[in-house]
Amino acid sequence: MYFSGCWYRNSDRLGRRGTSTRRPRPTVRAGFTLVELLIVVLIIGILAMIAIPRYMESRAHAFRSAAISDLRNLWTSQEIYWSDDTGYSNSLEELDVRPSRGVDLTITAASNEGWAAQASHSFFPAMTCGIYYGSADPSDGEPAEVPGVVSCSR
Template sequence: MDNLRNASGFTLMELLVVVVIIGLLAAIAVPRYTETRVGAFRASLISDLRNLSTSQEAHWRMQDGYAETLQELDISASPNVTLTLTEGDLTGWAARAVHRSLPRETCGVFYGTADAAAVAPASSAVEIRCTF
């Protein structure tokens, strides 16, 4: 019996303390990781709409009108982002972006005579607005 008491190792209490500390660290790290991921998804929505806006202006200068489809602009969205050009003609354009991981959050932008209601929450020209 004395041999068991003299054996080196960790007590149950020491192991429980370590498990609690690891649990606390995980409780802090997981929400921060999630927030960072969501922030990156939101940034990709805004970035894609800015790229679309720049491409539309370049198209207007070269073609004397805005593109009606994304194919005319030859741009591609970020992974898991759906870009939709809802309107495009000689006098304006409107677009919306949605991320697959954030389906309830939408960003929109319009320019010129395009219908702002189609890309809500955008409310003033060239200003990218989002629901978050």
């Protein structure tokens, strides 16, 4: 037999009984074993157990901050309104106050001597923030306990 310039005999390439003398190539392993996949799923589960509660805490903190910010903005608007009209308003439109997205802001009491308001967030309804000022009844601004200071319940 002639291969690229050399003459070979079949016996040069073949061993006994016509079988090849070459060693079989090792099989290439493709993919992952079941144990490897289970370990990866376990690690992802542990990371999720750590990350999800922290994510929920940060969301609740953001919702609380939005409600507090809106109550503080309301307090500023009420003081500006009082300096112009010597009384407090019971209307958000009259004060030109626009609550943040998801915040339910309500003026619960208003008179010439004081006012109270509450805020809650639609994504975190268990939390309520409140403020009262002046002669307003503290129960109208619940959970506020100190006049002019925003307080929140959990």
